[in-house]
Amino acid sequence: MEDNKKNRTVIEAEVPMGTVHPAALEPYRVRLFVEDEIVRDAEITVGLNHRGIERIMEGLPVEKANSLTEKICGICSNSHIWNSCLVGEKAIGIEVPERAQYIRIIMEELERLHSHFLYLAHGSEVLGHETFAMRLFYIRETVMDLLGMIGGNRVQYGVSILGGVRPRCELDENRIQQIKTGMDLIEEKATDFAARFVADPLVMSRITGVGVISQKDALRLAATGPTLRATGVAKDLRTEMKEYEPFDFNVITQEGGDVKSQLLMRVMEIPESINIIRQAIRDLPDGPITNRSWEMQDAPLTKSYIEVPRGTLYHSYALEDGRVRHCVIRTPSMANIGAMQHACIGHHITDAQLSIVQCDPCFTCTDRAIQIIKI
Amino acid sequence: MSLKSYSRGRAIHVMLVYTGGCNGCDIEIVNCIYSPKFDAEQYKVFLTWNPREADVLVVTGPVTKHTEQPLREIYEAIPEPKAVVAAGACALMGGVYKNCHGDIPSEEIAGPVDKIIPVDAKVPGCAVRPQDIVAGLVSALPLLLNAD
Amino acid sequence: MNITYSILGVLGTLVVAFIVSLLLPGIERKFIHARIQQRVGPPITSPGIMAPIKFFFKQTISPNSPMPRLYNALPIVSLIIVLVLLILLIPQMYFLGALASVIAIIGFLKVEEIMYMFMGSLSKSVLSVRMPFPDLARGAKHPETTRTFLEELSTLRAFRLIAFGSFPVYIAIFVSVAVTGSLYLTDIVAYQQANGPILFTVAGALGAVVFFIGYMILLNEYPFAILKTKADVIEGPYLEYAAKYRSYVYLTRGFLMFVLASLFATLFLGIAPNILNPNFIITLIVALLFPVLMAVMSAFSPIFTYKQFYPTVAGVSILGVLAIVAAFL
Numbered sequence: 001m002e003d004n005k006k007n008r009t010v011i012e013a014e015v016p017m018g019t020v021h022p023a024a025l026e027p028y029r030v031r032l033f034v035e036d037e038i039v040r041d042a043e044i045t046v047g048l049n050h051r052g053i054e055r056i057m058e059g060l061p062v063e064k065a066n067s068l069t070e071k072i073c074g075i076c077s078n079s080h081i082w083n084s085c086l087v088g089e090k091a092i093g094i095e096v097p098e099r100a101q102y103i104r105i106i107m108e109e110l111e112r113l114h115s116h117f118l119y120l121a122h123g124s125e126v127l128g129h130e131t132f133a134m135r136l137f138y139i140r141e142t143v144m145d146l147l148g149m150i151g152g153n154r155v156q157y158g159v160s161i162l163g164g165v166r167p168r169c170e171l172d173e174n175r176i177q178q179i180k181t182g183m184d185l186i187e188e189k190a191t192d193f194a195a196r197f198v199a200d201p202l203v204m205s206r207i208t209g210v211g212v213i214s215q216k217d218a219l220r221l222a223a224t225g226p227t228l229r230a231t232g233v234a235k236d237l238r239t240e241m242k243e244y245e246p247f248d249f250n251v252i253t254q255e256g257g258d259v260k261s262q263l264l265m266r267v268m269e270i271p272e273s274i275n276i277i278r279q280a281i282r283d284l285p286d287g288p289i290t291n292r293s294w295e296m297q298d299a300p301l302t303k304s305y306i307e308v309p310r311g312t313l314y315h316s317y318a319l320e321d322g323r324v325r326h327c328v329i330r331t332p333s334m335a336n337i338g339a340m341q342h343a344c345i346g347h348h349i350t351d352a353q354l355s356i357v358q359c360d361p362c363f364t365c366t367d368r369a370i371q372i373i374k375i
Numbered sequence: 376m377s378l379k380s381y382s383r384g385r386a387i388h389v390m391l392v393y394t395g396g397c398n399g400c401d402i403e404i405v406n407c408i409y410s411p412k413f414d415a416e417q418y419k420v421f422l423t424w425n426p427r428e429a430d431v432l433v434v435t436g437p438v439t440k441h442t443e444q445p446l447r448e449i450y451e452a453i454p455e456p457k458a459v460v461a462a463g464a465c466a467l468m469g470g471v472y473k474n475c476h477g478d479i480p481s482e483e484i485a486g487p488v489d490k491i492i493p494v495d496a497k498v499p500g501c502a503v504r505p506q507d508i509v510a511g512l513v514s515a516l517p518l519l520l521n522a523d
Numbered sequence: 524m525n526i527t528y529s530i531l532g533v534l535g536t537l538v539v540a541f542i543v544s545l546l547l548p549g550i551e552r553k554f555i556h557a558r559i560q561q562r563v564g565p566p567i568t569s570p571g572i573m574a575p576i577k578f579f580f581k582q583t584i585s586p587n588s589p590m591p592r593l594y595n596a597l598p599i600v601s602l603i604i605v606l607v608l609l610i611l612l613i614p615q616m617y618f619l620g621a622l623a624s625v626i627a628i629i630g631f632l633k634v635e636e637i638m639y640m641f642m643g644s645l646s647k648s649v650l651s652v653r654m655p656f657p658d659l660a661r662g663a664k665h666p667e668t669t670r671t672f673l674e675e676l677s678t679l680r681a682f683r684l685i686a687f688g689s690f691p692v693y694i695a696i697f698v699s700v701a702v703t704g705s706l707y708l709t710d711i712v713a714y715q716q717a718n719g720p721i722l723f724t725v726a727g728a729l730g731a732v733v734f735f736i737g738y739m740i741l742l743n744e745y746p747f748a749i750l751k752t753k754a755d756v757i758e759g760p761y762l763e764y765a766a767k768y769r770s771y772v773y774l775t776r777g778f779l780m781f782v783l784a785s786l787f788a789t790l791f792l793g794i795a796p797n798i799l800n801p802n803f804i805i806t807l808i809v810a811l812l813f814p815v816l817m818a819v820m821s822a823f824s825p826i827f828t829y830k831q832f833y834p835t836v837a838g839v840s841i842l843g844v845l846a847i848v849a850a851f852l
Contacts, residue, residue, distance in 0.1 A: 014668040015676065018654035019445045025405075026398055027442050033665055037679065043664045045656075049395045050443040050473040052481040071471050074399025076503060078582050102812055118402065121409075126828030128756045130409075134560045137410040137578060155399040155502035174516045202824050205831055212452040250759045252656065309497025323477070348678065353754045379580045385573035406778070416552075419569050425758050426649070427765040440552075444655040452649050452698075454765045455582035483805035 011040050015349065019093050021049060023126050026363040030335050032352055034255045034346070039352045046334075057317070057327040062088055062159065062296075063162060064272045065324040069315070070156050072364040075217045076120060077156045078149040079308035080329075083315040085160045086306065091299035091319050092162075100164035101243050101266045103171060106179075107150065107159050108308075109273040109280075113186065114143040115267040115309040116273075120359050123263060126357050127206060133196065139189045146182045149175060164290035170237070176281055187274050192288050205257040210353030211343040214257060221338035225311025227359045230265040233259035237307035296322045310360050311335060316328045331365035380520040383430075383456075387420045387519070390429035390453070390510065394446055394488075396436030396470070399502035400463035404433060407505035415509055424453040430519055431512060434488050435503075437465040437472050443485040450492045456522035458515040460506060461488040464501040528799075529615040530825045537606070537799040538614055543783035545571045547814050549775075555818035571777055573838060575770035586763035587647045594645040599639050599766065604631050605775055607781045612773065614795045617709045625696055626784065632692065632741070632753030633758045635779075636685050642760035643678035677759035680750050683829075686741070687836055688747070692737030694843030696836035699790040701850035707711055715793025722791045729846035731791055738813060742776070745821035752826050778795050784810040789814060 011033045012061040021025045027048040033041040053072055057065045066088065069080040082104055089096060121136035144154045150169050151157025159169050171179075197203065213223070214233040229252065237250040238244045252268045254261035296319075309334025318325045324371060340359045344352035387410075391400050407413045410423045415422075423429055426449045437447060448461070459494035464470045466488045473484045487492055495518055549567035557564025588594040608614055608631050617623045620650055647653065651673040659666050700706055702721050703714040721727035740747045751759035785796045788809045794802045827835065 011665060011668055012666065013671040014658075015673065016652060016654070016658060017673075017755070018650065019442055019656060020392055020449060020650060020654065022757055025393070025401060027393055027395055027439075027445075029658070031658060031664070033668060037676065041664060045658070049439060050483050050484040051395065051437065051439060053472075055479050056472065056476050056481050058479050060475075063476075064475070068471055068475060071397050074397040076403060077397075113815055124825075125409075128558075128748070128752060128754065129824070131560050131796070134411055137406060138412060138561065141406075141410060141412050153502075154504070155403065156397075202827075206825050231437055257396070282532070283759050309687075348828050348830070349755050350749070350752055350826070362398070369464070376575065382573045383580065386569050386619040388574075388576045411560060414562040414564075416557070416565045417563035419565055419573075421565070421570070421574075424650075425751065425762055427763060428758075428769060429584075430581075441656065448649050448653075448655065452584075454584045 002085065010035055012036065013298070016214045016224050017353075023357065025122065026360075028363045030356065032349060034349060037349055039347055039349060042344050042352070044337060044341050046337065046363055046366050048367075049364050053326045054184070054329060054368060057324050059323050059325070062319060062324055064161065065327070066160075067158060067316075069329070070158060073331075073362055074155050075115050075362055076111065076308050076310065076365065078107050078159060079306065079313055081158065081313075082108060082160045083304055083306050083308075083313050084160055086304045087302050087315050087317060088162050088319070090304060091302040092294060092297050094163050094294045095291055096164055097288050097291055099287045100188055100291075102284050103165045103169060103289065104160055105243060105247070105279055106171075106280050107147070107157070108168075109277050110150075111141055112273045114140055114147065116270055117143065120263065123259075123354070123357055125289060126354055127203065135193060139186060139193065142186055142273065142307045144181050146179060149178060163292060165287070168212055168290060171284065176284075177252060179277065179281060183274050183277055183324075189211070190267075190270050197267070198264075204260065207263065208345060210259045210351045211262075211358050212256070212258045213339050213343050217342060218257065218339055221257055221342060222335050223311075223339040223359075224332045224335045225307070225309075225337055225360075226265045226269065227262065227336050230261040232253045237312050239304060239342060241306060247279050249276050259354055259358045301302060301326060308332065310362060310365075328370055331362070331368075333360070333362045334366045334368070336361070337366070377467045384516060384521050385419050387431060387512070387516070388423045388429050389415075389420055389467075390423055390426055390432055390449075391433050392446060392449060394434060394436035394442040394466075395439035395506045396463065396465045400435040400465070403502050403505055404435065404462065404508055407508050408503075412431045413505045413509070415512075418509060418513070420509075420512060425451075427454065429453050430456070430459045431460060431515060433445050433460045433462055433508070433512075434466050434492075435461075435463045437484045438482055438486060438488060439508055440485055443491060446491060448486075457496045458518050459488075459492055459496045460476075460498060460508075460511050460515055462498040462500075462511065463503045464499060467497050467499060470501065529646040532615050532716050532797055532799045533613050534608065536796050536803075537609065539777065539798055539803075540609055540781055540785070540796065543810060544777040545774075547777050547780050547810075550811070551814050551818040555815055556822050557591050559579045559819070559822045567673060570631045571773075575773045578765075578770040578773070579767050580680065581766040583766045585767065587649065587653070587670075588645045588763060589647070590645055594642065594763065597638055597642050597770050598768050598775060601635060602771050602775045602778070605633050605778050607631060609778075609796070610795055612708070612782075612785055612789050612798050614709075614712065617707075621707075623708045625700055625708070625711075626706060629693055629696060632689070633685070636681070636689060636741070637682035639760050640685070641679055643674045646674040646763040647672055647758060648674065648762040650762065673756045674760060674762055677750055677756050681760070684750065687833075688740045690739070690836060690840045691733050691843060694840055695734035695737055696790060696848070697724055698733070698843065698846045698850060702726055708795070711790060711791050712795050720792045721742065724850075726846045726850035727791055729849065731787070733839055733843040733846065734787055734791070735813070735816070736835075738787075739817055740836075742780060742817070744817055746827045747832070748826055749828065751834065754826075767845055780814050781810045784813040787813065787831070799828055
């Protein structure tokens with residue numbers, strides 16, 4: 001069998017890490033095949049989180065279906081509802097007012113901020129550094145307060161609707177001022193933290209050279225998002241989205257593809273997001289925020305791709321008589337699973353856990369029914 | 376107040392189990408314990424990941440098929456006296472996953488938490504707020520203090 | 524009359540040591556970790572006193588283990604060994620001759636470390652292989668491999684720690700032997716009463732640094748906590764302890780912190796723990812200072828894997844050997 005071909009490596013034992021585990025924020029199953037505490041092969045099983053979202057959405061009225069997509073994930077909730085509204089707007093041909101587009105982008109960038117802070121905090125916790133994790137959670141609270149102020153709830157804010165943005169999410173002078181002070185505060189604390197993080201020799205020795213994914217492997221395994229950009233490939237879908245055209249931002253890449261590059265990748269993306277939010281606040285156009293002058297039509301299968309904190313998100317559905325048909329959702333974490341499984345091979349078990357967490361897994365997003373077609 | 380109930384009220388160990396929800400409640404509970412803004416340790420609530428050490432089990436998420444049996448076994452592994460807190464709309468009634476269908480009902484959820492293990496305190500919300508979680512834990516305390 | 528005086532001294536020292544050791548985990552958690560992490564933290568009595576008392580009142584379950592009674596007896600053995608270590612340090616017991624020498628202390632510390640290996644190999648928790656999941660379905664990778672429990676990983680790591688992780692403490696202990704020229708505690712204490720504490724010589728200062736690092740390794744404190752990293756083995760050998768046996772685990776840890784600190788005071792400052800001696804206050808100060816320093820170091824570090832562990836132990840051991848050489852110059 002295969003073990004005879006790779007006669008250099010011998011698998012002695014299997015260490016299953018299960019459904020309930022401190023390093024796992026969601027239930028998933030990892031089987032690590034080790035030889036004297038070094039991982040030789042790995043198998044990640046998803047499907048423990050499957051709730052049948054696409055099945056539930058079959059036949060729902062389209063406004064209800066849009067609100068439901070938000071419940072797919074608690075970390076990237078705004079991304080799902082925005083993409084779902086984009087599919088509907090493309091299918092029916094609704095024009096979204098400019099002010100609403102700017103507000104949607106502000107919410108998406110705020111979500112990118114909170115997601116990256118959470119990733120860094122979880123990574124610190126898996127490293128064993130409780131102090132950094134607590135400092136990061138503290139900085140993250142400012143972002144959560146801003147999200148709660150605009151949307152009404154700290155998690156799952158429901159800002160986008162078909163045709164624009166909910167009337168409650170109007171940004172008046174008071175809220176704009178709060179966003180400005182919030183951004184200043186976060187920028188100051190984040191740069192301070194980044195300087196301290198990079199200067200810490202113990203943490204740096206632990207994360208350099210661990211969990212390396214080469215550029216060739218990342219492209220072969222179809223990684224996406226910051227996981228791909230940390231290996232040196234400059235592919236960011238935000239440069240091709242027409243909603244992001246008025247904004248100026250850099251596409252960050254890192255070389256190396258190890259845990260250090262992945263962490264620094266997110267650390268460098270934080271100032272870019274703050275920059276985009278500041279531009280949006282400064283150039284916010286006047287006008288309405290909801291477009292209610294459209295009529296429901298039937299539409300064939302429509303697709304939409306956007307760039308969310310973890311990579312490229314794909315939504316599609318068809319409309320029939322105001323109801324959703326044939327909904328298909330593909331989240332970026334699903335594409336990154338191959339890279340995750342590959343990254344932990346060749347390291348000690350503790351480093352293998354770190355290699356799995358470095359690709360920012362969000363297993364609640366991942367569990368859809370997929371059909372694998374062998375090409 | 377006897378030494379037994381005094382000591383039970385001064386050191387409470389909490390274990391978290393995530394059974395497949397959207398992760399919003401899980402992050403809020405982690406916020407409650409790890410974030411210095413809320414800091415449950417000042418209320419003598421310690422986090423543990425071992426059912427043998429726990430007094431209170433906090434469950435979030437509608438229980439999906441693959442997490443039903445682990446949840447039962449973890450509940451059995453906790454020594455008496457114990458209390459269970461179900462946090463979030465999914466844990467209380469299945470959330471949107473069990474109650475919001477189009478044409479095809481979902482068959483993936485093994486039911487809200489109280490179909491599988493007995494629940495003592497219920498904390499509503501979607502996602503549940505960190506302040507409410509602490510209030511929920513405190514409301515489950517009298518069961519622990521007065522048990523024999 | 525003299526005998527009752529001695530017995531009172533021994534018992535009094537033991538009682539005071541135990542009470543102070545109950546407060547040490549709380550001080551570590553509230554005054555150091557919580558201050559550094561900018562939060563309020565628990566009351567001082569909670570982690571050290573109230574938690575063990577609460578565990579006494581929980582239901583005694585039978586642990587999942589091939590030999591449950593042996594598994595449950597191991598923390599009691601650990602506690603007794605730490606108690607014996609403290610007794611050997613008290614001056615009234617130096618009549619025991621060779622048992623009150625550096626060799627006996629190192630022997631008991633070795634037994635303390637071996638306990639982790641036994642605990643790890645006997646614990647079969649529900650959080651590892653016994654978690655119910657249909658792994659071996661069609662298409663699974665390597666279906667015929669043996670499955671190990673997470674606690675067995677801890678046993679392997681404990682074995683490695685026994686092999687090389689205890690070098691710093693032992694070398695530091697031998698620094699005091701090299702300076703004073705004798706293995707017996709009576710001679711070590713007497714030498715320092717006459718010539719001043721070893722800590723203020725070059726060899727002693729280096730030895731103190733080496734002892735501190737060895738102290739952290741022996742107590743499995745971050746960054747040397749590879750035996751019980753939360754990220755992979757969860758709690759390691761202690762996974763199946765519940766109720767009163769978990770209390771013993773908690774009590775042993777606090778007590779070991781105190782006893783190792785008074786070992787330092789005896790070997791490097793020449794002050795043996797004895798409540799009838801007014802210098803006992805210095806033993807108490809050292810016993811409070813060591814956990815505080817340890818907590819500060821552990822709050823700012825991640826967990827080391829072998830890649831960082833081996834060089835650290837090698838470097839610290841070389842420093843210890845230099846200290847011994849300096850003792851002879």
